[in-house]
Amino acid sequence: MRKTTIGAAAIASALIASMGLVSAGTATATTAAGPAATDSSAASGKGLADTNLPVLVDPTTDLTYNPDRPNxxxxxxxxxTAGGHRYGFLAHYNQFNVGDPDQWRTLSAVxxxxEDTGWYTKSEIGLAPGAGLSDKQGVDIHTDNITWTGDAKEMKLRAKVPEGTIDVMFRPRGNVLYNMGTGYFPMFGDARYNNYEYALPxxxxxxxxTLNGHTDKVRGQSWLDRQWGALxxxxxxGRASWAWMNLNLSNGDKVSLWKTKxxxxxxxxxxxxxxxxxxVAEATLxxxxxxxxTSPHTGKSYPTRWKxxxxGEHAKLNVTVHxxxxxxxxxxxxxxxAAVAGTVGHRPVTGTTYIEVAGGQ
Structure with a gap:
């Protein structure tokens, strides 16, 4: 049972340990300037809080497409909420290569x-490498089902499914979540697969x-996750697999949770x-x-409930898909x-999350 609270000394140690990977050209390490991270911006609604900790990613510049980065x-x-219902929605642009320069795969998914009725719809479009991307600063994605533009202060998303469209504005605020405290971690516990990940949670x-011709106003919260690195x-x-969750808890905690194999x-x-x-703490999923x-489409089986x-956080949570x-x-x-319920620090909490399960047979 171990956890590490990330302070300047701890992150500096991780920075030193990771510099060999950074200098190899996988990513450019940058350090955000400004006062130590506080929740002042969350309270004022004036955008992202700055940090003077030596993290390995920049939440502003690293939104931009970099053709030299893998995966x-x-x-x-x-x-x-919209029209009296609770909804979850996802938009994902994912370009990845698994070792063969000629085997790029790109997916634009919505x-x-x-969450009240269990109704579900989706749009999946396979693309050529780099299709719909540009090196314009910030997010600049244009595909047949996703138009996503903007920067770390404000973004616009128009996403399409067969039944209609999502048209929303994102305004990030508060603190950035840096995975492993620095934004760097070895995927699968192996430094050959150095990955960089941060979130605007x-x-x-x-x-x-708009669904089936009927339009409702949308209000709520979103979580942006940006990741790149070797696989x-x-x-x-099927040898490799992972499960990932982005927990938003009622006590204000934001948790990026990984299980890799x-x-x-x-x-x-x-x-x-x-x-x-x-x-950063040990966890079990x-x-x-x-x-x-069991999917009727692919034959794969997926858990729909997790503990x-x-x-280290005295957290015990039950996660159940909608x-x-x-x-x-x-x-x-x-x-x-999915919905979350349980306890943190021996106090009851509820929350929301998305569950990603990938790989395996």
């Missing part, structure tokens, strides 16, 4: 789930949702507190084997909105 992902999930979201060449063989298994959490403190749902434990069929068929991956 790039722009991923936004939302939990909103999904919407009615608190984005005020407003706009409209094993045999990723598609390749030659060995690793599970860990990065916990962002409301005051800006970031903690235990699927409920009695809750498996999450973060002993609908069973939330699979992206093109990449044989589960991307599902």
């Amino acid at each position: 790039q992902s722009w991923y936004v999930t939302a939990h909103v 999904s919407i789930t009615d 608190t984005m005020d979201t407003s706009g409209t949702l 094993p060449a045999d990723l598609t063989s 390749y030659d060995k298994e690793n599970s860990w959490a990065t916990v962002l507190k409301p005051d800006g403190t970031q903690t 235990t699927p409920d084997s009695s809750s498996l749902w 999450v434990s973060i002993p 609908a069973e069929d939330q699979e992206l068929v093109t990449t044989r991956r589960y991307e599902g909105t």
Whole structure:
């Protein structure tokens, strides 16, 4: 049962340990300037808080497409209300290569789930490498189902599914979540697969949702996750797998939770507190084997209920999907909105999350 609260000394040590990977050209390490992270911007609504900790990513400049980076992902999930219903929606542009320069795969995906009724729809479009991307500063994605533009202060998303469109504005505020406290971690616990990941976990979201010709106003919160880095060449063989969650808890905690398996298994959490403190802790993600749902599209089986434990945070949580069929068929991956309930620090909490389950057989 271990956890590490990230302060300047701890992050500096991680920075030194990672410099060999950074100098190799995988990514450019930058340090955000300004006062130590506080929750003042969350209270005032004036955008992102700055940090003077020596992190390895820049939440502003690293939104931009960099053609030299492998396996790039722009991923936004939302939990909103519209027309008296609660909805989860996802927009994901994912370009990845698993070791062969000629084997690039690119997917532009959108999904919407009615969290009250379990209704689900999606759009998946396979693309040529780099299609729909530009090196314009910030996010600049244009595909047949996603138009996503803007910067770390304000973004616009127009996303399409067969039944209609999502038209929303994102306004990030508060603290950035840096995975592993620095924005760097070795995927699968192996430094050969150096990955960089950060999140803007608190984005005020407003706009409209139009389904079957009916338009409702949207209000809620979104989480943007930006990731890039190396992956094993045999990723598609089923040898590697992972589960990931982005927990938004009622006590104000934001948690990026990973469980990866390749030659060995690793599970860990990065916990962002409301005051800006970031903690890295061991975690367990235990699927409920009695809750498996088998996809009629691909034949793969996915858990629909999980137990999450973060002993260093005294966290015990139950995670339950809002609908069973939330699979992206093109990449044989589960991307599902889910409810969270349990305790943190021996106090009851509720929350929301998206569950990503990928790889394996």
